[in-house]
Amino acid sequence: MTRLLRWARPALPRIAAGGVASLGASLLALAVPQVLREVVNGPLLTEGSRGAVVQAAALVLVLGVLEALLVWCRRAFILTPGTTVERQMRTDLFGRLLDLPMAFHDRWSGGQLLSRAMSDLGMVRRWLAFGLVMLVVSATTAVVGVGLMIATAWQLGLVYLAGAAPVVWLGFRFREDYKAVARQARDQAGDLATTVEESVHGIRVLKAFGRGGDALEGFARQAEDLRATEIQKARTLSRVSFALGALPEAVLAVSLGLGVWLAAEGAVSVGALVAFFATAAVVNAPVERLGQLLAMTLDARAALDRYIEVVDAPNALTDPPEPRDLPEPGRRGSRLVLADVRFRHPTAPPGARDVLDGVDLVVEPGETMALVGLTGSGKSTLAQLVPRLYDVTGGSVLVDGVDVREVARDDLRRAVAVAFEDPLLFSASVRENVLLGVDEAGLGPEAADTLAREALAVASAGFVDALPHGMDTVIGEEGLSLSGGQRQRIALARAVAARPRVLVLDDPLSALDVATEAAVTTRLRATLTGTTTLVVAHRPSTVALADRVAVLEDGRVTGVGRHSDLLARHPHYRYVLTALGSGPREVPAPGEPLDGPLVLDEPVGDGTVRSRGDR
Numbered sequence: 001m002t003r004l005l006r007w008a009r010p011a012l013p014r015i016a017a018g019g020v021a022s023l024g025a026s027l028l029a030l031a032v033p034q035v036l037r038e039v040v041n042g043p044l045l046t047e048g049s050r051g052a053v054v055q056a057a058a059l060v061l062v063l064g065v066l067e068a069l070l071v072w073c074r075r076a077f078i079l080t081p082g083t084t085v086e087r088q089m090r091t092d093l094f095g096r097l098l099d100l101p102m103a104f105h106d107r108w109s110g111g112q113l114l115s116r117a118m119s120d121l122g123m124v125r126r127w128l129a130f131g132l133v134m135l136v137v138s139a140t141t142a143v144v145g146v147g148l149m150i151a152t153a154w155q156l157g158l159v160y161l162a163g164a165a166p167v168v169w170l171g172f173r174f175r176e177d178y179k180a181v182a183r184q185a186r187d188q189a190g191d192l193a194t195t196v197e198e199s200v201h202g203i204r205v206l207k208a209f210g211r212g213g214d215a216l217e218g219f220a221r222q223a224e225d226l227r228a229t230e231i232q233k234a235r236t237l238s239r240v241s242f243a244l245g246a247l248p249e250a251v252l253a254v255s256l257g258l259g260v261w262l263a264a265e266g267a268v269s270v271g272a273l274v275a276f277f278a279t280a281a282v283v284n285a286p287v288e289r290l291g292q293l294l295a296m297t298l299d300a301r302a303a304l305d306r307y308i309e310v311v312d313a314p315n316a317l318t319d320p321p322e323p324r325d326l327p328e329p330g331r332r333g334s335r336l337v338l339a340d341v342r343f344r345h346p347t348a349p350p351g352a353r354d355v356l357d358g359v360d361l362v363v364e365p366g367e368t369m370a371l372v373g374l375t376g377s378g379k380s381t382l383a384q385l386v387p388r389l390y391d392v393t394g395g396s397v398l399v400d401g402v403d404v405r406e407v408a409r410d411d412l413r414r415a416v417a418v419a420f421e422d423p424l425l426f427s428a429s430v431r432e433n434v435l436l437g438v439d440e441a442g443l444g445p446e447a448a449d450t451l452a453r454e455a456l457a458v459a460s461a462g463f464v465d466a467l468p469h470g471m472d473t474v475i476g477e478e479g480l481s482l483s484g485g486q487r488q489r490i491a492l493a494r495a496v497a498a499r500p501r502v503l504v505l506d507d508p509l510s511a512l513d514v515a516t517e518a519a520v521t522t523r524l525r526a527t528l529t530g531t532t533t534l535v536v537a538h539r540p541s542t543v544a545l546a547d548r549v550a551v552l553e554d555g556r557v558t559g560v561g562r563h564s565d566l567l568a569r570h571p572h573y574r575y576v577l578t579a580l581g582s583g584p585r586e587v588p589a590p591g592e593p594l595d596g597p598l599v600l601d602e603p604v605g606d607g608t609v610r611s612r613g614d615r
């Protein structure tokens with residue numbers, strides 16, 4: 001638990017003050033029996049003075065009031081620091097999640113991360129604010145109390161102490177048993193959260209395939225597993241709680257018999273006997289509580305372990321110690337070079353070949369290069385290497401001659417914008433979504449507004465004007481639902497608005513109909529002068545956006561050239577286009593066989609698209 005110091009250090013003075021207050025309250029409780037001893041041995045048994053009894057009663061009252069006051073102080077001291085530590089830990093976790101590379105996020109499910117950020121940290125806070133202090137105070141009260149009991153009547157005190165031996169042994173056994181189930185329960189709760197998250201995310205698919213019942217069954221099974229683990233936890237705890245409750249009581253029964261005999265023999269005074277049992281009553285409560293507190297500590301430890309696993313997850317994709325600035329781009333734009341690039345996913349099975357196996361590609365300043373290859377050939381992977389969402393495992397990616405690993409990630413990602421095929425929009429207004437990659441403060445609200453409008457116009461997102469509040473309409477998960485093509489156009493506008501040096505488009509027009517795609521393509525070509533663009537293309541109409549095409553085959557680029565040239569001399573390119581099968585086919589003339597050759601739209605120099613109807 002010492003790892004918690006990293007976050008708890010600023011809160012330690014208040015926690016320690018709370019601990020001192022709590023300890024004071026417990027010691028005051030232990031002082032009451034000592035007053036009783038004096039009363040019994042003095043005024044009650046010998047002098048019979050009424051005044052002395054009243055004095056003692058007043059003292060007990062004062063001690064009681066002080067004890068209550070100190071308990072209140074403990075709460076006041078401890079309540080805030082726990083919540084502050086929790087907030088800081090949660091913020092650090094979120095910051096870390098944003099910083100960790102894609103390779104980390106590929107491996108971790110959303111539910112596991114969510115449960116670590118929420119319920120695990122809640123557990124740590126409760127332990128810090130209550131468990132830790134009570135554990136220290138209970139243990140100290142027990143030790144001081146037993147010391148007092150030995151001092152009051154040593155024979156009886158030693159009997160009580162002998163009863164502690166099995167308690168310690170039980171405590172160690174409990175620790176071993178409980179530790180494993182505490183961790184298991186937290187992991188299962190994380191899995192359950194993952195199931196909820198995935199099912200809500202994929203609710204459309206579940207409904208469409210009528211799999212709601214199966215999903216519910218699977219969820220119920222997981223929930224039952226979690227319940228069984230919680231029951232196992234409770235059983236383990238109840239065993240030790242029973243022992244911690246029953247053992248001291250049994251020892252007290254033996255002590256009572258022995259104590260009466262010792263008092264009859266005159267070996268201990270009646271006052272000492274009364275004080276011994278009154279102290280034992282005070283000590284028994286924290287001893288009984290120890291099981292609960294130990295369980296809470298082990299739960300908090302499991303929660304902290306899970307938190308630390310994320311916060312301390314290794315991150316190999318970091319900023320260089322001395323980041324370089326990208327040089328000013330040339331008049332025509334930036335040059336993108338992939339030199340002998342190799343890549344394999346960290347989760348790739350052993351023996352699997354590298355996804356990229358020595359890719360060499362040069363995208364000249366201001367040029368638009370389409371990347372074409374069979375499905376699974378590594379096009380998206382290659383595209384993600386440019387903004388450093390993954391790091392190459394060999395070779396290098398260079399923007400204007402500088403290796404992307406030598407540039408600070410924020411600088412690089414300002415220079416390289418990406419639009420993905422699956423456009424993720426945040427729960428925010430259209431305007432905020434479009435301006436995500438823009439330094440709005442530096443630009444001013446009016447210029448930012450104009451930029452957003454222009455970017456939306458380039459992406460042919462005129463539909464935004466018809467939304468209830470135009471650009472201020474909230475979209476995304478908690479806002480208005482948009483069609484796939486509408487979302488793609490907003491994501492494209494977001495990439496365009498960032499005014500990057502290098503634009504990476506991972507098939508961002510796939511959901512558009514051919515006419516809209518042609519309109520977007522034409523506008524993009526007119527806008528992209530001075531921007532170097534790499535576009536992953538799945539259909540010939542997207543290829544039309546490009547000046548040149550690169551063919552990705554077996555992890556290498558096996559051909560680069562104009563679409564028409566490649567079509568003429570690159571068999572794999574022809575095969576890929578045929579295999580994709582998404583290119584427009586010419587309507588066959590009456591009598592012409594239906595399986596005629598594929599006819600592709602061909603890009604012409606000025607960026608417009610001409611259909612090759614005259615084959």
Ligand SMILES: Nc1ncnc2c1ncn2[C@@H]1O[C@H](COP(=O)(O)OP(=O)(O)OP(=O)(O)O)[C@@H](O)[C@H]1O
Pocket residue numbers: 106345346347348355373374375376377378379380381382
């Ligand atoms: N996160 C990942 N972890 C492990 N392997 C992955 C991961 N992402 C992709 N792959 C594998 O890498 C290979 C290339 O995938 P990639 O998505 O780059 O292909 P692609 O050419 O873009 O395919 P498509 O045309 O279908 O979009 C595939 O074999 C895929 O299974």
